[in-house]
Amino acid sequence: MRIAVLLSAGRHPVSGTPVLPRLEAQAVRLAAGLGEAVGLHAGPDAAAVADALGQGLGRIEHLHLAEGADPVPALAARLGTLAPDLVLAGRRGQGGPESGMVPYALAEALNLPLIPDVVAGSAGEGTLRLDQSLGRGALRRLVVRGPVVVTVHPDAPAPLAYAYGRARRGTVEAVTPAPAAASVPEIAVEERPYRRRPKLVKGAPAGGSAAERLKAATGESGAVASGRVLVEPDPEDAAREILAYLRQIGVLAPPAAPGDR
Amino acid sequence: MSRPRRDPRAERASRQVASAAGEAARPRYDRTARRGAGRPRRDPRAEHERRRLAGGSRPRYDLGQVAPPEGVPSTEARPRPAAETASKILVLEAPAFLVAAVPDAAGGRLSAHDRQVLGAARALAGREGGVAVLTLGPCEGCGGAGADRLIQIEGQAEVYDPAGRAARIAAALAALAPRHVLFPESLDGGDLARRVAVRMGAPLFGNAEVVAAGGLIRPARGRRVEQRAAPGLLATVAPDAVADYAGPPREARPLAVEADGMAGRDTRPAPILAATRVPADPATVPLALAEFVTAAGNGLHDLDTFRQLVAALRATPGASRVLCDAGLMPRHAQVGASGTVLAATCYFALGISGAPQHLQGVAGCEHVVAVNTDLHAAMIERAGLAIVQDAQAVMPALLRLLAQEAGGRGGVS
Structure with missing residues (x-):
């Protein structure tokens, strides 16, 4: 099975040094378990993605583009030539606008289906079995007919350890991209340094005092504060109350009706 | 140029209160009576009490520089939007424009993130605009979350067909022609938003952390910069970034949209052969x-x-x-x-x-x-x-x- 892994030139969240994003390292690991993989990077510099060689990729193709150019046409043209059975990508490339549109635009350009948020995969006969994360540990098991574009979820297995020898043996090849026009019109944006904004506190009153906001932040107000207290009930009554409450909020399945099965 | 000499004894005697007949009690004086000259004595407690606003659970005082007139306690209550007008449903007959919100609405219920998206849509709609909720299948509680219109698109929500779902949503949006469309930046919502954006050929402003009519703001390049743009057609809203709608409930009037359902129908064989849901095992889930x-x-x-x-x-x-x-x-x-x-x-x-x-x-x-x-x-x-x-x-x-x-x-x- 031929696999292409899309790599982006990410930045370390703390130090800001060029680094391979973790999700893409996880994608490299998924690819290593499925077959022969090649990395694809479109951008001005391939220094950051060279880390992927040490994480398990043998070869990376670097499509040289100007800073800020749309990578989708170049990638689509190259993927059309390579014709891989599986295209793996992170949920959103890092280092650029981070809109997360590249896998979707590529899937549209190549006329392939896209499966988002995959945590595991295995190959069958002409088909792929993919486990898709639904959040909170739940999965959806899909059987798809390839080729497909797949994005990886953070719950996928941790990336392989970086190996220096493998990084030395791997190669980064420069490939001249086919000239193409931008596919989707860009949004005119105005940039400024990032400013952290206060996170919303659930249930905090709009014009409340500092004490009320503190109570909301520690979860001592709102619907919770008006809770019911049963003092020294019979344990059987208490059990009945607890089960009724758990069923009312929907975390416990209702009792199956007699004769259900 | 000399003022008349005061006679304190005579003044005091003039204020003496006549006591009970013939009683040899101690003399009593009425000190409340205003003397002819001098400014009146202030009563700070009464002044403070006059500034108190009526209504509300906590005492609230109007501490403006202009003191209220004497003897007129303020009676009109301050407008309390949350509690007192809760029962009245706000009806918007002819909205000037529509802002569409496409919630995840898993299980026919709005999640907390969905409510925030509706709050953001409400902020973009302002006073004249209306918020329209687009859902596949039924969805409850939209009116309380700030929706003026409710558009239900028929289709099975259980079958996993993301491309078909995006095609139906895009067709409905093309028929509805809203000014803005907001999605939640969740697993499902973010996926749907990008599929719709690709299908409609419109740029998507992803992961907006600030949503206002003046502009949307999103982080970029590893949260080193933030990008600001005027609200476009499509945007996704980050979780816990925008407050819920807090006003009175709205009507969420059902609205039928004549969407061309066959427009985006795929002719290729379905790529997804089987989909089974595996619930999380509670014993092993982190x-x-x-x-x-x-x-x-x-x-x-x-x-x-x-x-x-x-x-x-x-x-x-x-x-x-x-x-x-x-x-x-x-x-x-x-x-x-x-x-x-x-x-x-x-x-x-x-x-x-x-x-x-x-x-x-x-x-x-x-x-x-x-x-x-x-x-x-x-x-x-x-x-x-x-x-x-x-x-x-x-x-x-x-x-x-x-x-x-x-x-x-x-x-x-």
């Missing part, structure tokens, strides 16, 4: 991801019964620091500041009094059920359902009740 956590504290000594109860309730086991330190529960089960901070829907605390560090771990839980012997424990105060009883006695009762329900079913079949 505590931080668990939906329902049942935790044991120092009020328990029979942990075998606790484990049976956890299995019977299909919950994820947790524990307080004391039990983990004692080696009775594994360290990865510890809930609290030095253990795991939960994001569960429900937390069931057995024999936990609720140290501040433990409550920090529970702060994100929506519902808390507590069983503890101490009426004044912090956990009892925090809980939505609190049982002041020995957890050691309640656990077997719960197990018996659950077995009875399961047994009743088994006996009949």
Whole structure:
């Protein structure tokens, strides 16, 4: 099975040094378990993605583009030539606008289906079995007919350890991209340094005092504060109350009706 | 140029109150009467009381520089939008434009993130615009969350067909022609938004952290810069960034949209051959991801019964620091500041009094059920359902009740 892994030139969240994003390292690991993989990077510099060689990729193709150019046409043209059975990508490339549109635009350009948020995969006969994360540990098991574009979820297995020898043996090849026009019109944006904004506190009153906001932040107000207290009930009554409450909020399945099965 | 000489004795005598007849009591004087000259005496307490506003639970005072006229206490109540006008439904007959919101609405219910998206749509719509909610299948509680119109697109929500879903949404949006469309930046919503954006050929402003009519703001390049743009057609809203709609409920009038459903129908063979849902195994799911956590504290000594109860309730086991330190529960089960901070829907605390560090771990839980012997424990105060009883006695009762329900079913079949 031929696999292409899309790599982006990410930045370390703390130090800001060029680094391979973790999700893409996880994608490299998924690819290593499925077959022969090649990395694809479109951008001005391939220094950051060279880390992927040490994480398990043998070869990376670097499509040289100007800073800020749309990578989708170049990638689509190259993927059309390579014709891989599986295209793996992170949920959103890092280092650029981070809109997360590249896998979707590529899937549209190549006329392939896209499966988002995959945590595991295995190959069958002409088909792929993919486990898709639904959040909170739940999965959806899909059987798809390839080729497909797949994005990886953070719950996928941790990336392989970086190996220096493998990084030395791997190669980064420069490939001249086919000239193409931008596919989707860009949004005119105005940039400024990032400013952290206060996170919303659930249930905090709009014009409340500092004490009320503190109570909301520690979860001592709102619907919770008006809770019911049963003092020294019979344990059987208490059990009945607890089960009724758990069923009312929907975390416990209702009792199956007699004769259900 | 000399003022007349005062005679204090005569002044005092003039203010003397005539006492009861012939009584040799001590003399009494009326000091409230205004003297002819000089400014009147101030009464600060009465002035402060006159500034008090009527209504409201807390006393509120108008501390403006202009003092209210004397003797007229303020009677008109300050407008209280939340409580008093709650019953009135706001109707928008002919909105100037529409802002569409496409919530996830898993299980036909709006999630907290969906409500925030509706709040953001409401902020973009302003006074003249209307908010239209687009859902596949039924969705309840849209009016209270700020929706003026409700558009239901028919289609099976159970079948996993993301491309078909995006095609139907895009067709409905093309027919509705809203000014803006907002999606939640969640697993499902973010996926749907990007599919719709690609299908409509419109740029998407992803992960907006600020949503206002003046502009949207998103982080970029690893949160080193933020990008600001005027609201475009498509945008996704980051979680916990925008406040819910807080005004009076709106009508959520059902609206039919003539969408060309066959426009985006795919002619290729369906790429997805099979899709099965595998629910999370509560016994092995990491505590931080668990939906329902049942935790044991120092009020328990029979942990075998606790484990049976956890299995019977299909919950994820947790524990307080004391039990983990004692080696009775594994360290990865510890809930609290030095253990795991939960994001569960429900937390069931057995024999936990609720140290501040433990409550920090529970702060994100929506519902808390507590069983503890101490009426004044912090956990009892925090809980939505609190049982002041020995957890050691309640656990077997719960197990018996659950077995009875399961047994009743088994006996009949």
